[in-house]
Amino acid sequence: MSKENVISKKEPFARMVMKEPWIRVVKKAELGKRETLILRLEAIVLALVAGGFFILLIGQNPFVIYQTIVTGALRSEMAIQATVKIMIPLLIASLGVTLAFKMKFWNIGAEGQILMGGTAAAAMMIYFGDKMPNWLLLIVIFVVSGLAGLIWGVIPAIFKAYFNTNETLFTLMLNYVAMQIVTFCIVFWENPSGSNTVGIINAATKGGWFPTIFGNAYTLNVIIVLIITLVVYIYMKYSKQGYEISVVGESQNTARYAGIDVKKVIIRTMMISGAICGIAGAVIVSGASHTISTSTAGGRGFTAIIVAWMSKFNPLAMILVSGFLVFMQQGSIQVASQFGLNENASDIITGILLFFLIGCEFFINYKLEFRKKGEK
Secondary structure, three states: OOHHHHHHHHHHHHHOOOOOOOEEEEEOOOOOHHHHHHHHHHHHHHHHHHHHHHHHHOOOOHHHHHHHHHHHOOOOHHHHHHHHHHHHHHHHHHHHHHHHHHOOOOOOOHHHHHHHHHHHHHHHHHHHOOOOOHHHHHHHHHHHHHHHHHHHHHHHHHHHHHHOOOHHHHHHHHHHHHHHHHHHHHHHHOOOOOOOOOOOOOOOOOOOOOOOEOOEOOHHHHHHHHHHHHHHHHHHHHOHHHHHHHHHHHOHHHHHHOOOOHHHHHHHHHHHHHHHHHHHHHHHHHHHHOOOOOOOOOOHHHHHHHHHHHOOOOHHHHHHHHHHHHHHHHHHHHHHHHHOOOHHHHHHHHHHHHHHHHHHHHHHHEEEEEOOOOOO
16 A cells, blocks of 8 residues: 555544533532532522522412421421421431442432331231230331341342442342332231221231330430431441441452452441341331331432432431421422422422532532633
């Protein structure tokens, strides 16, 4: 081939000019607490303004709607109890997924793990509700529910550790398997017969129900979630195993060079993560609803992911974030009821607020750079 032919073939490539992208995402230097706080306050203001425009579009007064959201979750003692009742299992599930996420194991299966824990709790209540003292039955419920969630968590962990399967899809699919198991159990447990529901379990004897402490039905729920929060915080921050989780999350190769058994860490962490989510199911069934259905988890397993991310995997911050989300949810329900709005409308308001708050976290860590005029 002649030299001229070679040059002519290269000419199109020689003429190609690599252009800078019009927009680039660039990592920011770490912001101080003051700058971070200002960004978050700006996000809240923008969220309220955007939500206000939507409220105007549906023909309502934004100030009145926002006031109702605030007062809706706190309007009565019963409303406060309902807020606490919903918040507690959400917080427990958030603590569970945080352990996995810190390790960069994307556990999207908390919903199924909650359902399996709840199903195990319901089974103990149905079959042993009148066969042992309530205090002993509650211990059995917690152990069995934790084991059920553990099993549902460790299955994808084993496949990830030894076969490098996609944990996101695996845990997500297990959610649907858990729903079918619940449906199968309801066939045997339905009460009354033919209703396709379990009904209130042990309504007469209250076997397996959380006891009333200090005159409140949810005191034990609060005690349990506070203990789990404290234990997870100490475990992640001060224990050797918590340190190993962080190292594996940063780099599995670095962890191996440091002598950490990555497979063991993955399996162990998902066992704990699944067990905590299983306990969340027990708290829902034994401590709140006293029944089981495919909607027992109520989307908490997915909402827990939002809580974990917004809290930056800080167990103590999760108390505030989960409380805020449930507060907004309960307030939105009151708005829908009081103003005769479609429930989806109130969910959109909450969604707008979350969109800006989650988006704010992006701009805390990154910035957008645009190509300047004249740059190639």
